[in-house]
Amino acid sequence: MTEFPPGWRLGVVQEVAPPGVADLGPGYPGPDLHPVGLVRYAYARALDEFGSAALAYGDNAGALPLREVLARRARLADPGGVVVTAGTSQALHLLGTTLAAPGQTVVTDRLGYDYGRAILTSCGLRLAHVPADADGMDPGALDDALAASDTAFVYLNPTFHNPTGQVVPERRRRELLEVTVRRGVLVVEDDAYAELGLTSAATPPALAELDPDGVIRLGTFSKTIGPGLRLGWLTAAPAVASRLLRHGLFHSGGSLNHLASLAVAVMITSGEYDQHLDWLRGRLRSRRDALLGALGDLDVTTPDGGFFLWLRFGAGQSEDDLMAAAAAAGVRVAAGSRFGAARSPRIRLSYSLNRPAELASAGRALRTAWARSGALPERISS
Numbered sequence: 001m002t003e004f005p006p007g008w009r010l011g012v013v014q015e016v017a018p019p020g021v022a023d024l025g026p027g028y029p030g031p032d033l034h035p036v037g038l039v040r041y042a043y044a045r046a047l048d049e050f051g052s053a054a055l056a057y058g059d060n061a062g063a064l065p066l067r068e069v070l071a072r073r074a075r076l077a078d079p080g081g082v083v084v085t086a087g088t089s090q091a092l093h094l095l096g097t098t099l100a101a102p103g104q105t106v107v108t109d110r111l112g113y114d115y116g117r118a119i120l121t122s123c124g125l126r127l128a129h130v131p132a133d134a135d136g137m138d139p140g141a142l143d144d145a146l147a148a149s150d151t152a153f154v155y156l157n158p159t160f161h162n163p164t165g166q167v168v169p170e171r172r173r174r175e176l177l178e179v180t181v182r183r184g185v186l187v188v189e190d191d192a193y194a195e196l197g198l199t200s201a202a203t204p205p206a207l208a209e210l211d212p213d214g215v216i217r218l219g220t221f222s223k224t225i226g227p228g229l230r231l232g233w234l235t236a237a238p239a240v241a242s243r244l245l246r247h248g249l250f251h252s253g254g255s256l257n258h259l260a261s262l263a264v265a266v267m268i269t270s271g272e273y274d275q276h277l278d279w280l281r282g283r284l285r286s287r288r289d290a291l292l293g294a295l296g297d298l299d300v301t302t303p304d305g306g307f308f309l310w311l312r313f314g315a316g317q318s319e320d321d322l323m324a325a326a327a328a329a330g331v332r333v334a335a336g337s338r339f340g341a342a343r344s345p346r347i348r349l350s351y352s353l354n355r356p357a358e359l360a361s362a363g364r365a366l367r368t369a370w371a372r373s374g375a376l377p378e379r380i381s382s
């Protein structure tokens, strides 16, 4: 069962699983992964260093100390193309209202981040879904989709994809960019999990590194420090960044999250953020391995990063039955159909919220429940 400290209660946080339920549904860090002490200290130092300037309207593009360190981390020559956001959700809304007109299309993967899609459709945009293979979106099908629609931009999540954990290899990244450059269409790269690689293998270059003029890259501190910060950033060609900054919201309110930006800039500059990332990756690795170990020989991905396992079931199985069996076993999981899985059942399990022992027991409970309900293939139902 998922253990929440006392402050985690409805009316304070967005969601809390009922008592007795192991929650493998949501994609956010567990309570014990938030660096409360570091954040407290960083806010105090930001207030010491910047005084009342930390409580003023911030620079429209975001406080320079944060944009400078983010530009360096993204290997950009200067911070001109960095804009501080209130997280990726707000950035998607900004892009969906600034770079697109209602009725236009966003071309995206068939499987993808459900709430991201909801933001884009809330902006009045249509979604066109493009099939993928083991390496990611099919470039030929992307080309066809771009030819067939009035596309505002292409929305991709190529590194530690939500929900599949997939990483698009460099060759496929280049093939996809060849198509978008030829068609003159912008790409939005949602890189929410980029800093959460769990192996020593280097991740491929970001799409934005391969095509800085044609790609807007979205980063967030939600997955590494905590979503309560509501702090993220985007990088874009300076001309695109200027276009975004013409939005009245920046003129009226200045930086979207000024004090948090200064606190996080302090954390990054002091080296504490990178130390925290190392610690966090170690914790996530143990969680991933505990859950994988308990699931045994289920057909499940082993992600190299991010928060999610992606379980595949045969076409003869029913998603409703799998969900019902999980619920009866006291485990909350996320139905694959939420993310666009249509042909055969898929389930997403998150290992970010719970500790390894909780994950191991939830994984065993799931395996037993699915075996009992006959939902597993023959080879693993014994």
Ligand SMILES: Cc1ncc(COP(=O)(O)O)c(C=O)c1O
Residues within 6 Å of the ligand: 027, 086, 087, 088, 089, 090, 113, 116, 157, 162, 190, 192, 219, 220, 221, 222, 227, 231, 232
């Ligand atoms: C791919 C992806 N993008 C964005 C987000 C949300 O980011 P933020 O909290 O910065 O709005 C999530 C969270 O689940 C996600 O999985």
